[in-house]
Amino acid sequence: MRAFVELFERLDATTSTNGKVEALADYFRTADAADAGWAVFFLSGRRLKRLIGAAELRQWIRARTGLPEWLFEESYGHVGDLAETAALLLAGEDDGELEIGLAALVEGRLLPLRGRDADLRREAIMTLWSTLPARQLFLFNKVITGALRVGVSQRLLVRGLAQASGIDEKVLAHRLMGTWEPDADFYARLVGEDDGDADLSRPYPFFLASPLEGPPDALGPVSDWIAEWKWDGIRAQLVRREGRCFVWSRGEELMLGRFPEIEAAATALPDGTVIDGEILAWADDGPLDFSLLQTRIGRKKPGPTTLARAPVTLMAYDLLEDGGEDIRQQALATRRARLAAHVAATPGLRLSDTVEAGDWETLAQAREAARGRGTEGLMLKRAASPYQLGRRRGDWWKWKVAPQTLNAILLCAQPGHGRRANLFTDYTFAVWDDDTLVPIAKAYSGLDNAEIDELDRWIRKHTRERFGPVRSVEPQQVFELAFEGIHPSPRHRSGVAVRFPRIARWRRDLGPADADRLDDLRKLIDA
Amino acid sequence: MHDRPPLLELTDSGLYCPAGDFHVDPWRRVPRAVITHGHGDHARPGMGHYWTQRDGVPILRKRLGRYIPLDGVGYGEPMRFGDVTVSLHSAGHILGSAQVRIEHEGAVWVVSGDFKRDADPTCAPFEVVPCDTFITEATFAFPVYRWPDTAEVAREVHAWWRACAEAGRPALLFCYALGKAQRLLAELMACTDQEVLLHGAMVDLVRIYRDAGVAMLPTRAVSEIGRSADFAGALIMAPPSASGSKWMRRFKGASTGFASGWMQIRGNRRRRGYDRGFVLSDHADWPSLVRTVEDCGARRVLATHGNTDVLVQYLRERGIEAAPLKTPYGDEDVEDALAEDAR
Numbered sequence: 125m126r127a128f129v130e131l132f133e134r135l136d137a138t139t140s141t142n143g144k145v146e147a148l149a150d151y152f153r154t155a156d157a158a159d160a161g162w163a164v165f166f167l168s169g170r171r172l173k174r175l176i177g178a179a180e181l182r183q184w185i186r187a188r189t190g191l192p193e194w195l196f197e198e199s200y201g202h203v204g205d206l207a208e209t210a211a212l213l214l215a216g217e218d219d220g221e222l223e224i225g226l227a228a229l230v231e232g233r234l235l236p237l238r239g240r241d242a243d244l245r246r247e248a249i250m251t252l253w254s255t256l257p258a259r260q261l262f263l264f265n266k267v268i269t270g271a272l273r274v275g276v277s278q279r280l281l282v283r284g285l286a287q288a289s290g291i292d293e294k295v296l297a298h299r300l301m302g303t304w305e306p307d308a309d310f311y312a313r314l315v316g317e318d319d320g321d322a323d324l325s326r327p328y329p330f331f332l333a334s335p336l337e338g339p340p341d342a343l344g345p346v347s348d349w350i351a352e353w354k355w356d357g358i359r360a361q362l363v364r365r366e367g368r369c370f371v372w373s374r375g376e377e378l379m380l381g382r383f384p385e386i387e388a389a390a391t392a393l394p395d396g397t398v399i400d401g402e403i404l405a406w407a408d409d410g411p412l413d414f415s416l417l418q419t420r421i422g423r424k425k426p427g428p429t430t431l432a433r434a435p436v437t438l439m440a441y442d443l444l445e446d447g448g449e450d451i452r453q454q455a456l457a458t459r460r461a462r463l464a465a466h467v468a469a470t471p472g473l474r475l476s477d478t479v480e481a482g483d484w485e486t487l488a489q490a491r492e493a494a495r496g497r498g499t500e501g502l503m504l505k506r507a508a509s510p511y512q513l514g515r516r517r518g519d520w521w522k523w524k525v526a527p528q529t530l531n532a533i534l535l536c537a538q539p540g541h542g543r544r545a546n547l548f549t550d551y552t553f554a555v556w557d558d559d560t561l562v563p564i565a566k567a568y569s570g571l572d573n574a575e576i577d578e579l580d581r582w583i584r585k586h587t588r589e590r591f592g593p594v595r596s597v598e599p600q601q602v603f604e605l606a607f608e609g610i611h612p613s614p615r616h617r618s619g620v621a622v623r624f625p626r627i628a629r630w631r632r633d634l635g636p637a638d639a640d641r642l643d644d645l646r647k648l649i650d651a
Numbered sequence: 652m653h654d655r656p657p658l659l660e661l662t663d664s665g666l667y668c669p670a671g672d673f674h675v676d677p678w679r680r681v682p683r684a685v686i687t688h689g690h691g692d693h694a695r696p697g698m699g700h701y702w703t704q705r706d707g708v709p710i711l712r713k714r715l716g717r718y719i720p721l722d723g724v725g726y727g728e729p730m731r732f733g734d735v736t737v738s739l740h741s742a743g744h745i746l747g748s749a750q751v752r753i754e755h756e757g758a759v760w761v762v763s764g765d766f767k768r769d770a771d772p773t774c775a776p777f778e779v780v781p782c783d784t785f786i787t788e789a790t791f792a793f794p795v796y797r798w799p800d801t802a803e804v805a806r807e808v809h810a811w812w813r814a815c816a817e818a819g820r821p822a823l824l825f826c827y828a829l830g831k832a833q834r835l836l837a838e839l840m841a842c843t844d845q846e847v848l849l850h851g852a853m854v855d856l857v858r859i860y861r862d863a864g865v866a867m868l869p870t871r872a873v874s875e876i877g878r879s880a881d882f883a884g885a886l887i888m889a890p891p892s893a894s895g896s897k898w899m900r901r902f903k904g905a906s907t908g909f910a911s912g913w914m915q916i917r918g919n920r921r922r923r924g925y926d927r928g929f930v931l932s933d934h935a936d937w938p939s940l941v942r943t944v945e946d947c948g949a950r951r952v953l954a955t956h957g958n959t960d961v962l963v964q965y966l967r968e969r970g971i972e973a974a975p976l977k978t979p980y981g982d983e984d985v986e987d988a989l990a991e992d993a994r
Contacts, residue, residue, distance in 0.1 A: 194964070198793065202916075212795035212915065543918050545919065545922075
């Protein structure tokens with residue numbers, strides 16, 4: 125645990141990418157293989173599931189420190205991180221001296237607690253709080269509650285591992301995909317040369333597009349590019365190997381059983397096929413509203429009513445593996461041709477059509493039809509490009525149509541988390557319904573740091589009421605919110621829900637009377 | 652005793668004592684001002700006459716003007732304002748910082764100003780002053796604020812400095828120019844005798860501390876060194892306002908640190924993009940705030956300057972009469988407190 129804590133402190137003490145990679149490489153060069161396996165597990169954002177809940181942790185900390193509930197919650201609101209709050213509150217106690225490796229801690233002391241009754245788990249965690257050095261408590265609390273976000277992206281982790289092991293970054297990234305918990309040989313396999321036993325279900329790292337900010341003609345001749353509609357669904361990889369099929373989300377979650385239509389369609393695919401695409405709710409010749417797809421996301425086993433109301437399809441747009449061969453280095457145009465053949469032979473899948481245009485201007489005109497077709501704009505993909513790892517700029521661009529906007533009044537604010545702890549950064553906005561304000565959207569992003577600081581000061585000085593961490597403020601500040609579509613919603617008090625709301629501008633030129641009215645927004649639904 | 656008019660009341664100009672006709676740390680121009688200490692949110696320009704603790708005199712003159720009408724008073728020396736007896740008592744915050752004790756017809760009020768209970772080689776230790784009503788600061792009034800041992804923090808700063816030196820980088824440490832810089836220079840003497848470089852805003856203040864007999868590491872102004880000089884291996888101290896300024900550019904490849912109580916919270920440091928945060932505050936932490944209320948035996952507590960609501964509710968639940976007092980000291984938000992003294 126000490127070495128892992130030291131790694132964390134080094135990562136935390138630098139904002140330089142190279143500094144972080146170096147710290148990771150140093151750690152992996154010297155760490156015990158079992159510890160290193162768990163370090164990879166936690167640093168890649170994985171968590172120990174079904175171990176300890178956040179509610180339990182809060183209860184135990186309160187019991188331990190004797191703080192009243194409101195004071196604990198105020199403190200948590202101030203710090204913005206549960207594991208850190210707990211560590212700071214525990215820091216007043218005597219320092220423990222337990223020396224224990226990360227693997228021994230996880231495998232010997234934590235995993236055996238799974239499924240045990242609350243008293244036993246509580247006793248075990250209380251003991252560890254007393255016996256671990258105070259300096260290690262923050263990371264320990266992170267490990268038991270999950271969500272270890274320490275400013276290390278998957279890509280940095282892979283670079284550090286590559287530097288320490290000499291194994292190619294792409295190979296490492298692929299080996300890290302999917303769900304796993306490290307066992308004794310995990311780390312040796314991860315950094316080992318031989319990769320004969322590729323996991324049957326393992327997907328490939330997703331390639332992500334970047335938003336196109338300038339005009340598209342900077343990209344060169346339009347003939348170098350393949351344009352497709354930008355679908356608004358769930359990004360997914362369909363893996364077909366050895367008679368089985370696996371559906372992965374971009375968050376590397378295995379979505380088995382949730383989309384039986386896609387699994388059924390996949391049985392027609394030959395073994396050794398991996399398709400990249402978008403899961404969409406689809407009826408007749410077009411996508412259904414995203415809110416219908418949403419009814420499918422949470423259902424692990426959708427019933428017949430749900431299936432009938434929101435049938436899904438996979439809109440296929442790339443082929444990563446064909447005949448058991450990794451073809452990601454082939455040109456997109458080649459991969460698409462091979463994909464088209466598979467989709468044609470597989471009822472239930474759809475091929476994402478290309479949008480043809482002789483020049484950028486024609487393409488820009490075609491893009492205007494995007495919203496009418498239930499899409500968000502166009503994707504521009506370089507025809508000669510390989511399928512890359514993660515978000516690399518240059519070959520895949522998302523060229524969205526301009527968002528819709530509305531003007532709304534800041535109604536409430538609450539502090540953010542992590543980097544935004546004890547800054548008011550989570551805002552609730554309202555519009556007029558006759559002469560009352562109804563909440564319309566929450567938004568977290570869109571302001572720059574200087575604006576966030578200024579608004580934070582304003583909020584503190586114009587607070588009306590407090591409800592725990594939430595403050596209501598005087599309804600004065602107007603913001604232009606951008607969003608992607610608006611839908612009726614019985615779950616919202618306003619009766620409407622906007623998708624992806626974010627702040628476009630702080631409209632200091634407008635007063636509260638200039639904000640939009642709910643009636644006007646309702647009209648947008650029909651449009 | 653509550654039937655009697657309050658000894659201090661909040662007016663547009665600040666905390667006012669009607670019986671003695673004077674203000675404590677006023678923020679608008681008034682004829683008579685008793686000043687707890689020299690930080691900008693407590694000592695403001697334009698008062699008719701100032702009183703402050705003797706060690707704080709050169710600080711006020713430096714900040715408010717050499718010729719301001721100002722009396723220096725020793726700790727514990729009684730002053731008379733009409734029927735009211737006023738005395739200053741050490742607050743342990745910075746050099747010359749004082750609590751203001753106000754006594755009238757048997758009632759005693761104490762204004763803490765900013766204070767801390769931790770040891771500090773640059774100023775006199777906090778004195779517990781028994782009182783009926785205690786007006787306390789509440790900057791760090793959350794139980795998550797519990798200061799680590801100062802010597803340990805100094806060792807961390809020194810270890811960081813040495814690691815930077817080994818890597819051939821300058822170490823650029825941001826801290827308040829008045830109080831924090833001098834305390835660090837004094838605490839670091841346990842680790843080294845090396846010279847530290849200072850931003851211009853700190854030079855005179857460090858000299859004032861030296862004149863008061865405070866032992867600190869040797870220092871030199873950055874401005875005395877050529878612009879193209881190599882700062883690798885140097886420790887440079889600067890106020891937070893210098894962060895991101897043109898002045899900073901000369902320290903190529905510098906690692907940056909910030910010494911402040913706010914650095915207790917990881918998100919605060921990450922948000923500001925400092926490489927290192929050192930938890931060092933001249934304010935009372937949570938245990939000190941609670942202990943001080945108990946120690947002075949006040950029946951009533953008014954909280955100002957910071958997270959007053961939390962402290963007030965906590966004290967009320969412990970059976971102590973408490974209320975918030977809205978003043979512009981420090982304001983309640985982190986930004987202002989960070990900017991404090993950065994001017």
